Amino acid sequence: MRGLSIIWITLFMIPGYTQQLLPIQYDTNRVDHEFIINGVFDYSASAIRNDLSRKLLRGGHISDEIKDGSFENHNGINRFGGDASAEFEYRNCKADLFGKENFGFTLKAGYYNYLSVLYSKDLFGLAFYGNERYLGQQVDFSGSRFTAIFFQKVGFGLIDKRSGSSLSLNYYSISNFAEAQLRDGLLYQNSDADSVTLVADGFFDQATNSGYFKGHGFGLDADIRFPVSFRNDKTSYIQILMKNAGVAFFSEPVRRFSANTTFNYTGFTFEQIYGDNAVIDDINVLDTLGFDSLTVKKYRILPGFIQVGKIIDEMDTSRFQGYYGVRMYTTLSYAPMVYAGVHLKATENWGFGLNAGYGGYTQFRLGLYAQAKIKEFSFGLASEDLIGIISKNGRGASFVGRLSYRL
Secondary structure (H helix, E strand, C coil), X not given: CHHHHHHHHHHHHCCCCCCCCCCCEECCCCCCEEEEEEEEEEEEECCCCHHHHHHHHHCCCCCHHHHHHHHCCCCCEEEEEEEEEEEEEEEECCCCHHHCCCEEEEXXXXXXXEEEEEEXXXXXXXXXXXXXXXXXXXXXXXXXXXXEEEEEEEEEEEEECCCCCEEEEEEEEEEEEEEEEEEEEEEEECCCCCEEEEEEEEEEEECCCCCCXXXXXXXXXXXXXXXXXXXXXXXXXXXXXXXXXXXXXXXXXXXXXXXXXXXXXXXXXXXXXXXXCCCCCCCHHHHHCCCEEEEECCEEECCCEEEEEEEEECCCCCCEEEEEEEEEECCCCCEEEEEEEEEEECCCCEEEEEEEEEEECCCEEEEEEEEEEECCEEEEEEECCHHHHXXXXXXXXXXXXXXXXXX
């Protein structure tokens, strides 16, 4: 099953979605200049275990036991997604932007790789077990979809010096993009493996511009912070965080393969199409099967990130502080995630946190982070998937780092 196996391996090797894993610490003291670097690598799945995903990433024999372990976790429709990204931000609260003493400015630059997948259990089974498992049966791919988009950004924005809130306008350059969707997809191969019936209603889009830049876009980042008081008159701080909320346009028409019909074939087997000795390559097979090939003008909503929650008050002298909230992406593949955690202020310069979340591309996740201050520097390291790091039965991995320098 060469063709489908290549697709699955590609999905796992492309970095792709995640969260604001290190909770923001809010310092009510004004800082004139701050330089911040963030880096994230995170992926998670609703069904695929790490013993399988690591084999796909690093190579090695995939035994039936490994395949069976993940296959048993699958429901009708399943999720997979990831994020590999890095961002730099400079915040200047010394300047009086536009002559207004309450406004500073921020400069941003970043590189982002996002992937999100919805897929049926039958698609996983066909890719990893082959078509012999499904001879004489109907295979259902309906509801499957994936999106992969890689882009860069530069941004400029305003900072409210009193609250630390900011709003920036970003320009994006798109370096790669692919998207597919099967609204209805059914496959039947008879028990003699000499005829195939395919019902397909879907499309596959891919940016084909030969240059590095495939398109451009515009969007917004927002970081709104405000105090709230509870019954004990203690002030806490709420943050509304939005990143990369925007739209991308492609500089040249996107190549699309689409189909909305039923095909019946005899004279060759399904193995001849997708087998190890296939005589049709992975793109031309779409033409052979009757998919229409055309070019379309396309725009795409970027995978924007939104988080609303309580953040840590850096000036609070309490040993323990709680934080909580909800996260989401502007993509149908990502389920809203609720999270909650506790922050321990071990010393004046060291802090630790433990958190749990439910939702996203997987279900339950348990995370841990550590933060330290050394003079003007602040460091942070985190993982939101401790189970995934230590167990082959986990369903993801997460590594996050942050470095800031304040003057």
